Amino acid sequence: MTKAKVTVLIVDDSTTNLQVMAAILEQRYQVKAATSGEQCIAIATKHKPDLILLDVVMPDMDGFAVCRKLKSLPETKYIPIIFVTGRDEVNDEEQGLRLGAVDYITKPIRPLILSARVDTHITLKQQQDKLHELAMIDQLTGLTNRHYMLEVVGQKLARSRRHKTPLSILLIDIDHFKSINDTRGHLTGDLVLRQLGEFLKDQFRVEDSITRFGGEEFLVILEPCNEEQAIAKAEEIRKDIEKLQPANIDITVSIGVAQLSNRDLRFDQLIKRADKALYEAKGKGRNCTVLSSLPKAS
Numbered sequence: 625m626t627k628a629k630v631t632v633l634i635v636d637d638s639t640t641n642l643q644v645m646a647a648i649l650e651q652r653y654q655v656k657a658a659t660s661g662e663q664c665i666a667i668a669t670k671h672k673p674d675l676i677l678l679d680v681v682m683p684d685m686d687g688f689a690v691c692r693k694l695k696s697l698p699e700t701k702y703i704p705i706i707f708v709t710g711r712d713e714v715n716d717e718e719q720g721l722r723l724g725a726v727d728y729i730t731k732p733i734r735p736l737i738l739s740a741r742v743d744t745h746i747t748l749k750q751q752q753d754k755l756h757e758l759a760m761i762d763q764l765t766g767l768t769n770r771h772y773m774l775e776v777v778g779q780k781l782a783r784s785r786r787h788k789t790p791l792s793i794l795l796i797d798i799d800h801f802k803s804i805n806d807t808r809g810h811l812t813g814d815l816v817l818r819q820l821g822e823f824l825k826d827q828f829r830v831e832d833s834i835t836r837f838g839g840e841e842f843l844v845i846l847e848p849c850n851e852e853q854a855i856a857k858a859e860e861i862r863k864d865i866e867k868l869q870p871a872n873i874d875i876t877v878s879i880g881v882a883q884l885s886n887r888d889l890r891f892d893q894l895i896k897r898a899d900k901a902l903y904e905a906k907g908k909g910r911n912c913t914v915l916s917s918l919p920k921a922s
């Protein structure tokens with residue numbers, strides 16, 4: 625994240641205060657402004673700023689209520705909030721920090737204090753983002769890991785249901801991988817995983833998330849994508865993998881495919897169906913794709 629792209633959202637019901645803060649910050653940051661709590665929540669949800677400077681005393685929704693709301697939403701809960709207010713009572717400060725704000729600045733605004741506090745918290749946010757990113761990446765393959773998948777999947781499912789767009793998953797498992805590790809050694813096994821990971825990354829769209837789901841198992845979430853398209857894609861990559869020869873070894877994969885249905889109440893139910901289809905593919909002699917039939921009405 626470069627400084628040029630860092631966005632600070634300033635929130636105050638007084639446009640004069642907004643102008644003062646914008647003048648201090650806009651040389652180094654992209655500044656967005658909101659004049660009410662409702663507007664702040666709308667902008668924060670849409671643009672995900674890196675930091676929010678939040679006035680406490682505002683008509684309708686006060687800063688504390690806004691903070692509480694932002695901390696309850698998955699898409700905004702990690703955005704650091706600094707309260708800015710004319711009220712310098714200790715109780716307010718305590719309440720603000722208890723609600724999850726990272727800092728507290730009192731009015732009248734002193735430019736150097738505002739700049740310094742914003743810079744400090746932006747730096748901390750960037751370090752935190754970096755750590756978060758590292759925790760979400762599988763170090764061997766560079767693909768996202770299971771933690772990441774579980775974090776994004778809720779949003780993908782919600783979007784698919786809201787817009788009625790089909791969502792399908794592929795569960796891809798390397799056939800007889802254990803024997804590669806046993807006969808060629810773990811370093812070779814790792815190389816196979818790494819090269820297969822690179823291949824998979826090239827095969828899908830940026831918006832499709834590809835995860836190293838387990839040891840030699842990869843999960844791809846495709847949206848929008850119905851089951852026919854998912855099978856076609858699965859077969860295409862299965863055939864390509866036959867020719868891939870990662871680490872100069874002939875490998876094949878078995879793939880379980882499942883499309884999200886209204887009866888999959890949770891994501892793990894969809895995974896379970898794909899896993900069952902994958903198990904069937906293994907039973908059929910491997911190197912093939914099996915589609916999970918839709919769950920029956922209960």
Ligand SMILES: [Mg+2]
Nearest residue numbers: 637679681682
């Ligand atoms: Mg105010």
